[in-house]
Amino acid sequence: MPSQPRSEPAASSPEGGVPDARLLTEAVTRLRRALRASIRTDYPWEQLPMAQVELLQVLAEHSPCRVSDLASRQRLAASTVSGLIGQLINAGLVVRGVDQADRRASVVTLTSAGHSQLAAWTRAHERRLEDALAGLGAADRAAVRAALPALLRMAESLSGGEGAESPRV
Numbered sequence: 001m002p003s004q005p006r007s008e009p010a011a012s013s014p015e016g017g018v019p020d021a022r023l024l025t026e027a028v029t030r031l032r033r034a035l036r037a038s039i040r041t042d043y044p045w046e047q048l049p050m051a052q053v054e055l056l057q058v059l060a061e062h063s064p065c066r067v068s069d070l071a072s073r074q075r076l077a078a079s080t081v082s083g084l085i086g087q088l089i090n091a092g093l094v095v096r097g098v099d100q101a102d103r104r105a106s107v108v109t110l111t112s113a114g115h116s117q118l119a120a121w122t123r124a125h126e127r128r129l130e131d132a133l134a135g136l137g138a139a140d141r142a143a144v145r146a147a148l149p150a151l152l153r154m155a156e157s158l159s160g161g162e163g164a165e166s167p168r169v
Contacts (some may be wrong), residue, residue: 038128048121052093055084056110056118059094064107066099093117 036050048056058073059065065073071081085108088094093114099105110118133141 035125035128039124048117051084052088053118053121055081055088056093056114056121059108059110060115060118064097064099064109066105066107070108088114 032050040047054074055070058070062069062073067081067085068078070085071078074081085094085096088108089096093111094108095111096106096108099107133144136144
């Protein structure tokens with residue numbers, strides 16, 4: 001049985017409160033798990049594993065892209081990315097081509113079907129999150145909205161980005 005969410009997050013404190021990092025880890029993990037499960041239930045057509053979705057997201061911004069660059073961006077082994085790319089090629093979501101700058105190397109490009117699948121995935125997740133946000137009280141919605149810029153900066157910091165602007169929210 002899943003644990004009940006805490007109503008008030010405990011700040012880090014020497015008096016034995018739960019550290020903020022632990023609560024944030026729990027919140028992110030539970031949100032991802034709940035979103036993934038609800039998407040599969042509410043949108044049974046959506047079968048892309050998260051690792052493939054993340055590659056499609058990178059390719060939507062950086063296409064064409066070498067497998068080694070994708071691996072670096074995702075902090076994965078090139079062999080892992082190559083296997084995921086093979087699955088995406090079989091699904092018709094990406095194609096492999098020749099790198100025009102170095103004809104010995106190959107690049108991966110999102111297909112129109114890949115763009116469509118990623119757009120459908122994004123819309124489904126946004127609808128699901130909109131529904132969840134609508135179920136919160138006004139104060140909780142405001143708290144989530146206020147936290148977004150800091151969460152985006154944190155994500156940028158954790159990904160090794162330096163000085164990059166966070167999207168405006």
